[in-house]
Amino acid sequence: MAQYDGIVIHFGEIWLKGGNRNSFILMLYDNIKCSLRDEHYARLENARDRFFLETDKKSDLESIESKLSKVFGISWFAPAVVSESSLGSILKAANALLSKKDTVRIVPNRALKTLSFNSADVVTHFIKNSDKLNFKIDKDAKRDLYVSITKNRAFIYDRKIQGAKGLPVGSSGNAVVLFSGGIDSPVAAYYAMKRGLHPVYLHVHAFQNNDDEKLSKIRDLAKHLSAYSCGSVLYCVPGHVFQSSAMRIPRRYELVMFKLFMHRLAERIAKKERAECIVTGESLGQVASQTLSNLTTSQQGIKPLIMRPLIGFDKQEIINVASQIGTFEMSIIKYRDV
Structure with a gap:
């Protein structure tokens, strides 16, 4: 050699x-x-x-x-x-x-x-x-x-x-990334970082407290992605904060209202972390909560820019990128959703 x-x-x-x-x-x-x-x-x-x-x-x-x-x-x-x-x-x-x-x-x-x-x-x-x-x-x-x-x-x-191309992470500022632990959100975070955004992850979980969440795949995913950003911040919030209020919401509106809840939570974190935008893993029409009307409703009253890097991707394209960056296998591990 x-x-x-x-x-x-x-x-x-x-x-x-x-x-x-x-x-x-x-x-x-x-x-x-x-x-x-x-x-x-x-x-x-x-x-x-x-x-x-x-x-x-x-x-x-x-x-x-x-x-x-x-x-x-x-x-x-x-x-x-x-x-x-x-x-x-x-x-x-x-x-x-x-x-x-x-x-x-x-x-x-x-x-x-x-x-x-x-x-x-x-x-x-x-x-x-x-x-x-x-x-x-x-x-x-x-x-x-x-x-x-x-x-x-x-x-x-x-x-x-x-190389990875794009812009240096941090050159475009900070972004709060809605981080579900599924296939889409890690890929959205990857593309946000490629355009110079430093990620601040927000995860809403189904456990009673954050100590239980520490044993889940979420921290492994965030750690894996930190190789692209040289570290990151992860906020974890118990989902019962929303569920206790959702009892008064008609069931057909629950998904959209949950998305609005996360956006408002992300808005508060954005203010604290000096982030100017929110990043989501949404793809137009992929599921019911990602129709044009529901996307519009879920961002009502939210001041930071909401960026959707995967808006034009189909599911297989997202899976291909997830496999390429090494998050796919972690993302498909069974996990208790909110």
């Missing part, structure tokens, strides 16, 4: 920001450090258009890659070998990364246009010195060797790992 010098980390959508771009970059920097707080590495460098995570001998590359893949705001990242920005040094670094069994296509990128050579010169240099290479080069090879050259150094890597 190749000995990498570190991991080069690129951000996509953030680079499209205007005058506030730097604040997004700094927030992503902090989120990466938070995500890797239990990992060994030498340092995390902010190199303007990318980050470079310098690793050391104690670094667990597989564990670091897994955690980076859950940090929203990262477009892609790659374990890399670092060299000086001269053609000779780049060739030497490539030899250290690859072996005789490897056949690659050279994909150069010259970030600094004032260098004495261009991208075509990089490819030409590899071709002219092919007898000195530990590996083979072929313009039609299915595997790429990337050479990214900056002012003082070059990053050489042979694979790109897709």
Whole structure:
């Protein structure tokens, strides 16, 4: 296995920001450090258009890659070998990364246009010195060797790992997430985080007190999702607070009134947590309480914006995402609903 010098980390959508771009970059920097707080590495460098995570001998590359893949705001990242920005040094670094069994296509990128050579010169240099290479080069090879050259150094890597994309969690503020423990609400939380919202979870349970709820799957789900947000807050409320009042409500209105109760509860928590919106896992028409008229009724008088990231999803699409992010199996564990 190749000995990498570190991991080069690129951000996509953030680079499209205007005058506030730097604040997004700094927030992503902090989120990466938070995500890797239990990992060994030498340092995390902010190199303007990318980050470079310098690793050391104690670094667990597989564990670091897994955690980076859950940090929203990262477009892609790659374990890399670092060299000086001269053609000779780049060739030497490539030899250290690859072996005789490897056949690659050279994909150069010259970030600094004032260098004495261009991208075509990089490819030409590899071709002219092919007898000195530990590996083979072929313009039609299915595997790429990337050479990214900056002012003082070059990053050489042979694979790109897709990041979570989106915006850094927290860059859009806080959101109260109505958290049922079913399939939908964890997926809604995931998409809210992807757009930069930091989650404050609200769960209304059927137990008599919160001590009984502590043994349920809810905390496991929240903990699992916290890998995407570097921690979160969970509010748990006994459902009998609503049930004692619901006895006077005609049964046909009970679901809608329960939804309104949760919205009002979320509104109070939003004020406390300085959250500007409420996030739900509702999908239009999926069940009776999610018809257009019932959705409208359940949000009457609620001041914070109610966001429904899954409004246009069908159930199978939601299940697919839940499986992808690792919440599906926990969500289908039997649970006592309110």
